[in-house]
Amino acid sequence: MNQTKLFLTACVSVAMTAGSIATANAQDNITLRFADWMPESAFTTSYGAKAFMKKAEELSEGRISFQYFPAEQLGKGSEALTLLNSGVADVANVAPAYLSEHLPLSGVVELPGMVTDSCTAANKFYDLVQPGKALYEAEFKKKSVRPLFTANLGPYRILTNNQELSTPLDISGLKLRTAGGAMAMTANRLGANPIRMQGSDVLPSLSRGTLDGVFWGLISIEDWSLETALDQMIPNLSIGSFNVTYSISDRAWDKLSPENQEALVKAGQHANQNHCDYVNRAEKQAISDLEVKHGIVPLYLPEDELRGIREDLTQVHEDWAKPLEKRGLPANKVVREML
Template sequence: MSKKNSLLIVCVTTALTIGSVATANAEDNVTLRFADWMPESAFTTTYGAKAFMKKVDELSDGRISFQYFPAEQLGKGSEALTLLQSGVADIANVAPAYLSEHLPLSAVVELPGMVTDSCTAAEKFNDLVQPGESLYEAEYKRKNIRPLFTANLGPYRILTNGQNLSTPLDISGLKLRTAGGAMAMTADRLGANPIRMQGSDVLPSLSRGTLDGVFWGLISVEDWSLETALDQMVPNLSVGSFNVTYSISDRTWEKLSPENKEILTKAGQYANQNHCDYVNRAEKEAISVLEEKHGISPLYLPEAELKNIQEKLTQVHKDWAEPLEKRGLPANAVVEQML
């Protein structure tokens, strides 16, 4: 037996022993184990996960409580489904980008131009992962999980170092870090060389010149100290995005009372809005901070050029959807529903 499998069995046994799955301490009292791969300092943790838990506590008068495990304490983002399906966690941060083999359609938010406003994107995506809707039926239902709310990280932008862009088409031949998947296809379409790497490796790669730039969310630049190695940004072209869903296992959901299900649903709606409001507000502030404090020059595309590039990038939508359609997945329909 592998070390990884042995560890998983120990975790499952421990979780069941202490009663992780919707443990009823009294008739209506429930404790839920919450696995999150993001650190407590992340804005998505503050405005998403913690806001959700606080609202649940408020709506339930403390009858629903959480054992919260941030920063990969129970497992990495790529292990979120296993944590839910095994019973190690009741709720987990499920990032489709880390689980593309399991949730390929959910990568729709990574397509260029798909996300220009975090709230619009989060609301549309959240609608699609509700029971009876296309994404839920095609992906989440089959994995025995149910999204409670979506946290969209806003549009990703092009940022470079030492390139003096006059148009995004100038990135042809540049080595740019992307999140892989659809973002890599976008970089290819613009003529760049997409490089997939962990966030922790980006700053040293920029500093050494082994990267020329990044596809990155502006509100996360300072979090990773990338402002020291970037000098130009394109704030009005969306080259993709990143979504997470905070999902509950069907095993746990079915054990909850109708009242507690309603509380989690309402708290999810609140957290969905709270998080996207922050993202939209923070990006506007980030543009000013990056320019005025860190000297990162903005390149705003004229409307005609922006439209021309966006039309060019719609081919990425088709290239992404085609192989999924061949697998019998409703990729084209999901694209249309998100636009």
């Protein structure tokens, strides 16, 4: 082969190699559509979603980017699994309380007393939704999604409007918003009438008087402007919590390179810690702000009364687990691993 032919052959080889690298790099770059039902003003958006996206972009060196759709732009919280399975979204805020018919075991975080420290609860739940673990195998795997980030909104408390509370027994007969599932069972145990509704519907319902109060995390009251429609709270009784995940569809996950998969996993772990650290810092300040700035009067229960209520509410754990166990779901195991 003469020198000219050798040179041309080498050029072709280099060009083919360069083209193959360019194609690989192009395939490595991906934009993920992220559906979130929470508003941009929510602390979970700031300390969770935005922290997650920023870290994923950083760890992937720009290969991963996001189209972010907050505030129900792509759909409500109850539609999150449909958005993922249909391909409308690649990543979505999947809240088990809004999908209790699909993710009943994941409602364990809503049980009374289950969340006292946000990071402890978030880390335990995160472990349970990893491949091979109880919640992933029993629920998320069957829905063709995998959680990358998990968080709770801190301990939920009882808050009311235009009601005279001197004890939790005074909520008997009141219409209280819960997220459904286990939290509704807690309301029933306390004698209240649980009303399940999306977060965006709560303020108008309180203002119209169709709700008497809420089970809600104190640090997110202002995010939803609920401080204008509430006047009393019980800050030292934890009646459950609300849990969220940022989950990716298997369809989207399987298209990612191993490097991009690893970047998303690490970004989720970063956001887990970032979010729960904030929640743990914020609640004490929230109690003060709600009282001083907004006139929401705190009712602190004496320790002996608290102890009796907590003991009584452990019955909710058993009542919640029993029907799930009958369906062949490992509810008692999940409760034990979360406690």
